[in-house]
Amino acid sequence: MSLKPTIGIETHIELNTNTKMFCRCAVVDTDEPNISLCPTCIGLPGALPVPNKKAIEFITLLAISTGCEITSKGMFHRKNYFYPDLPKNYQISQFDLPVGLNGELEIVIDENKDYIQIERVHMEEDTGKSSHSGSGRIESATSTALDFNRSGVPLVEIVTKPVISSSKQAVAYIEELRQLSIDLNISEGRLEKGNLRFDANISVAHEDSNELGTKVEIKNMNSLRSLERAIDYEIQRQTKALEEGVEIVQETRHWDENKEVTSTMRSKEGSADYRYFSDPDLPNMFLSEEFIKEVETLMPLLPKAQREELMTTGLSLSQSNILCKSDDWIKKLYVKVFDQTKDSVASYNWITGELQGQMRKANIEVLPEWFNDDYLSEIIELIKGNKISFTSAKIILTEILTTESTPSKVAKQKNLFQENDSKKISEMINQIIQENQDIVDRIKSGEDKLVGFLVGQLMKQSNGSVNPGLAKELLLKELEG
Amino acid sequence: MSNEFNIKNIAKLASINLSEEEQDSLSNDLSIILEHVNALSDLKLNSQQQEIFIHPLEKELELQEDEVVESLTHDEAISNAPESKDGKFVVPPSME
Numbered sequence: 001m002s003l004k005p006t007i008g009i010e011t012h013i014e015l016n017t018n019t020k021m022f023c024r025c026a027v028v029d030t031d032e033p034n035i036s037l038c039p040t041c042i043g044l045p046g047a048l049p050v051p052n053k054k055a056i057e058f059i060t061l062l063a064i065s066t067g068c069e070i071t072s073k074g075m076f077h078r079k080n081y082f083y084p085d086l087p088k089n090y091q092i093s094q095f096d097l098p099v100g101l102n103g104e105l106e107i108v109i110d111e112n113k114d115y116i117q118i119e120r121v122h123m124e125e126d127t128g129k130s131s132h133s134g135s136g137r138i139e140s141a142t143s144t145a146l147d148f149n150r151s152g153v154p155l156v157e158i159v160t161k162p163v164i165s166s167s168k169q170a171v172a173y174i175e176e177l178r179q180l181s182i183d184l185n186i187s188e189g190r191l192e193k194g195n196l197r198f199d200a201n202i203s204v205a206h207e208d209s210n211e212l213g214t215k216v217e218i219k220n221m222n223s224l225r226s227l228e229r230a231i232d233y234e235i236q237r238q239t240k241a242l243e244e245g246v247e248i249v250q251e252t253r254h255w256d257e258n259k260e261v262t263s264t265m266r267s268k269e270g271s272a273d274y275r276y277f278s279d280p281d282l283p284n285m286f287l288s289e290e291f292i293k294e295v296e297t298l299m300p301l302l303p304k305a306q307r308e309e310l311m312t313t314g315l316s317l318s319q320s321n322i323l324c325k326s327d328d329w330i331k332k333l334y335v336k337v338f339d340q341t342k343d344s345v346a347s348y349n350w351i352t353g354e355l356q357g358q359m360r361k362a363n364i365e366v367l368p369e370w371f372n373d374d375y376l377s378e379i380i381e382l383i384k385g386n387k388i389s390f391t392s393a394k395i396i397l398t399e400i401l402t403t404e405s406t407p408s409k410v411a412k413q414k415n416l417f418q419e420n421d422s423k424k425i426s427e428m429i430n431q432i433i434q435e436n437q438d439i440v441d442r443i444k445s446g447e448d449k450l451v452g453f454l455v456g457q458l459m460k461q462s463n464g465s466v467n468p469g470l471a472k473e474l475l476l477k478e479l480e481g
Numbered sequence: 482m483s484n485e486f487n488i489k490n491i492a493k494l495a496s497i498n499l500s501e502e503e504q505d506s507l508s509n510d511l512s513i514i515l516e517h518v519n520a521l522s523d524l525k526l527n528s529q530q531q532e533i534f535i536h537p538l539e540k541e542l543e544l545q546e547d548e549v550v551e552s553l554t555h556d557e558a559i560s561n562a563p564e565s566k567d568g569k570f571v572v573p574p575s576m577e
Contacts, residue, residue, distance in 0.1 A: 024550035033568040038552030054547035082496040145569035283538040
């Protein structure tokens with residue numbers, strides 16, 4: 001029996017506005033509970049919500065950048081449910097008239113592009129945070145404690161069509177969406193802080209079936225690792241059930257990171273169960289052409305266009321993708337170093353490999369103030385000009401990351417400039433040959449491997465300053481002669 | 482008409498307890514309401530009129546600037562809570 005999985009993802013992005021979605025309480029990042037509240041975000045009777053203009057600009061930017069049709073005549077709905085993290089007993093959300101509809105996002109896996117269709121992009125508010133006290137197990141909690149600082153923080157929900165077919169695609173989609181929100185400057189995109197949270201709807205059906213299988217929703221993941229493993233687990237669980245003839249129940253499941261399994265949370269509500277109706281407190285929302293044009297002026301170079309631009313320098317699609325998802329300073333450094341050296345491979349390798357590697361190793365998060373962008377170009381040029389060896393270049397980089405200096409200065413101080421003068425090298429070779437006559441004799445009688453020993457002696461005597469390639473070439477010539 | 486909905490499920494979604502008697506009487510009431518609402522589907526509307534864009538307020542939505550305004554202090558916010566602990570509101574156990 002051949003089965004195929006189908007996945008749709010709902011992502012919530014917390015916007016980085018100063019204030020909440022429907023009131024002017026500050027969005028705060030603190031463990032101190034309940035310090036940014038007002039009658040609106042704790043649902044006191046009579047409080048009236050007024051939407052945040054910046055949040056509407058941000059969601060419009062996101063909808064435009066994902067190629068969505070913009071709903072110029074939109075409205076807010078109430079999504080009703082009883083759960084204490086929303087004190088109004090409903091969440092202000094959007095239903096049939098979301099800000100964006102029918103978009104698409106380009107994703108990259110290795111050297112291939114793919115496109116994920118987006119069903120809708122809508123605006124809503126976040127909930128408060130609840131914690132449960134009691135014996136430790138959630139089922140036997142004796143009370144629930146609530147912090148409403150997060151209640152009312154603007155949240156954008158992006159829903160894909162059921163078009164994703166693997167956990168790898170799902171991860172690539174979230175990586176792209178995260179980078180997009182960072183580049184649009186609408187979110188910090190920090191997964192560990194819950195800036196992006198995702199639910200995955202997963203179903204498995206027969207390969208030749210035109211209908212999707214029964215879908216199971218896995219709620220509230222905020223790491224790529226959880227997303228990948230939860231999807232893989234769920235596909236396996238459903239496949240096994242179907243193969244054994246067990247019916248899949250439509251439900252919401254929870255991914256347990258420690259046990260690495262999904263487990264039932266509750267049976268899934270249908271959309272009708274939320275009794276959506278238009279929020280009488282919020283008149284209809286018109287996004288004028290003028291407003292949309294104004295928002296478009298804020299549009300930065302998107303990840304897709306960044307990749308295309310980087311590829312024109314000679315990088316592959318996957319290299320361009322890695323760079324476009326790197327920190328801003330890394331992207332800028334690459335552009336500068338490439339501009340100076342015109343060597344895309346060396347620029348890419350030195351920045352994403354050696355530089356970032358050494359920084360991680362030495363626990364350096366930000367480049368030191370004295371570190372000039374030109375230094376990497378200088379190092380690359382010194383290697384290309386055979387003036388320093390690759391090994392010396394690494395030593396130089398380590399030095400300028402920790403001490404205020406320049407590559408040339410370090411090379412000079414540490415005597416790392418390579419000797420390229422054939423005459424001088426030949427003089428040294430003659431001396432080595434004289435001092436190691438027994439080795440020379442053994443080489444001549446067939447022990448070729450010992451040439452390496454003589455090269456080593458030469459490097460030692462010159463304190464590593466001899467160009468090893470040239471030295472070997474001259475040494476062989478001398479031995480043959 | 483009452484077979485069109487499950488009164489027990491509606492009571493559960495609304496988080497209210499209904500006696501058998503109340504279930505019967507509310508089922509009746511809801512059936513009448515549904516009948517009235519269903520009458521709407523008999524209206525002959527052109528495509529423009531079908532556009533769902535009805536709102537009790539004719540006013541256009543106004544947006545506000547993203548500028549912080551101080552409101553309740555922590556103590557004020559929590560002062561009406563029947564129970565609180567470590568600065569948090571405490572309610573009966575409730576989980577999804």
